[in-house]
């Protein structure tokens with residue numbers, strides 16, 4: 001059937017449960033392992049077996065693979081580490097040398113979600129758009145391809161980055177990309193695993209002139225998709241979006257590949273498409289044939305997207321009884337907050353129900369599954385502000401969900417992070433080198449008043465929902481301190497494992513959510529755990545490392561689960577582990593008294609420019625969240641020249657800080673410095689007071705929240 005030895009091994013993973021050979025373990029992406037040596041009765045004795053410190057203290061989102069006792073972990077900055085899965089000893093490593101100045105060409109930290117394995121080779125994408133194939137034994141490069149063709153980037157106009165995990169199906173390596181916040185036209189490419197030859201490419205949104213791209217998508221785009229877009233909207237310049245930056249899945253039963261398609265570019269539907277049409281294939285699952293990329297069916301979850309409601313979240317397949325017969329279904333929990341059940345072969349909508357609180361739709365049409373919009377939510381059409389729940393980070397983001405066939409429950413790392421949507425004033429205007437959403441960036445952040453902060457913090461939530469797809473209801477939930485927790489692993493030992501934003505790694509009872517174990521991993525965890533065996537012993541492992549878009553963009557507000565200082569590493573647990581983490585400095589970036597003077601005439605413009613160019617990485621309103629340096633306490637804000645050398649001339653490009661002299665004039669960059677000095681003065685005493693406790697670590701309660 002063309003699946004090859006590795007494909008068969010991935011499908012029949014239960015025959016060799018010591019391995020974890022594909023992103024979601026099997027093609028079903030259920031993240032369920034039958035291993036049960038570690039189980040409900042003994043998990044309380046779990047111990048750290050080993051740890052491996054990473055050389056990138058930024059967000060770690062990778063799912064490591066384990067094949068024949070070797071762990072292949074990708075890390076931030078697209079690096080690959082091959083470790084002895086029993087000891088954590090480094091066997092080899094590969095650094096593709098991604099240039100530092102492109103960190104700001106992607107929206108959400110220079111993360112990487114994982115590798116693919118096929119026939120003795122490992123494959124992974126790099127943030128600058130390459131696909132690399134390495135010999136799994138030696139780490140030597142076999143081939144490398146640039147996955148972003150010239151015509152897709154239109155010179156500098158569009159921005160593509162790759163951080164998703166690759167999947168390998170029938171000897172083809174599948175890879176997508178990100179960039180819809182900047183201007184991108186999404187596509188997925190399939191490369192021959194042996195030779196690196198491009199086999200097919202599928203664009204997810206139309207060609208702006210409705211011309212053929214000589215790609216697998218031509219017919220579907222020209223016949224079905226183009227007519228769902230206005231021919232004159234801003235998408236014709238900004239690409240339209242639809243990036244497939246996270247999930248691509250294959251179902252061997254339906255023999256289809258599913259592409260999980262993202263949000264529109266620009267976000268603003270009125271500007272993007274003149275407020276006309278559903279804009280296919282945004283916010284959709286598109287099914288294609290694995291060998292050719294030929295279109296088979298699509299299901300659109302969010303027509304007229306204007307909320308960054310990507311449907312890129314993990315696509316899972318399973319067998320489920322429906323009206324007395326067993327059906328092969330896709331279950332999906334995209335950002336928009338609804339849990340969808342679709343027929344895996346035909347895409348038929350079977351049912352949908354919201355798995356989190358949401359305020360943008362009155363529900364789904366029971367026959368078509370189309371959302372019934374709350375008219376107030378259509379802010380680009382009605383011109384009003386909209387406080388959306390879910391917001392742009394979704395009811396569920398990249399943190400993978402899991403399914404246990406023993407309990408029949410889907411475990412979703414759910415969250416609530418509202419977002420205030422408002423149209424860009426005066427029509428769509430693109431800023432080079434920044435997010436281009438068609439939104440008012442003065443409103444994309446939060447005013448620093450106790451009332452606003454308190455109200456918003458109350459709305460920030462994170463939890464596990466154990467979702468019963470048979471009843472489309474939550475069976476139970478486990479509340480966390482805040483959003484942005486890690487993905488979930490389910491095991492035959494009736495356990496769930498999850499790392500949390502507060503740096504704790506937990507084991508829960510898969511039947512009722514009882515908390516059975518936790519370990520202090522010292523830094524926030526956003527990655528999903530895996531389990532495997534080495535020399536006959538079961539291990540559970542996870543990448544530790546705080547980052548991704550939540551702390552980058554929300555800054556100080558992202559301290560919802562408490563203070564975390566990033567120390568990135570891979571940690572592995574066993575029942576007889578004997579390792580111990582070294583003590584770490586938990587204090588992080590300490591407040592330093594800022595210069596007393598600043599020019600109040602330019603700080604408003606400085607705020608606008610900061611929110612436009614800087615906030616996405618350095619935090620809303622110039623407050624850091626423990627990943628990148630907190631600019632308020634930075635030495636470089638003390639002198640105009642020093643600041644310009646970094647921001648204008650690129651003194652720190654090697655560390656991921658691009659130069660901005662092509663997008664801003666020197667006096668604009670100086671107004672940003674004045675604004676940061678103002679913010680440092682406004683918040684200095686508050687931050688000092690927050691540390692007046694035994695540990696000297698900031699407490700939530702004193703971070704500008706009303707008493």
Ligand SMILES: O=C(O)c1cc(C(=O)O)c2c(n1)C(=O)C(=O)c1cc(C(=O)O)[nH]c1-2
Nearest residue numbers: 108163178179180181243245262393548549
């Ligand atoms: O539209 C896109 O192209 C795109 C790309 C990415 C990405 O590549 O990581 C994210 C998003 N969107 C996004 O909307 C989002 O919430 C998000 C979170 C993260 C992350 O890794 O923390 N990436 C992305």
Ligand SMILES: [Ca+2]
Nearest residue numbers: 180181263308
């Ligand atoms: Ca997006």
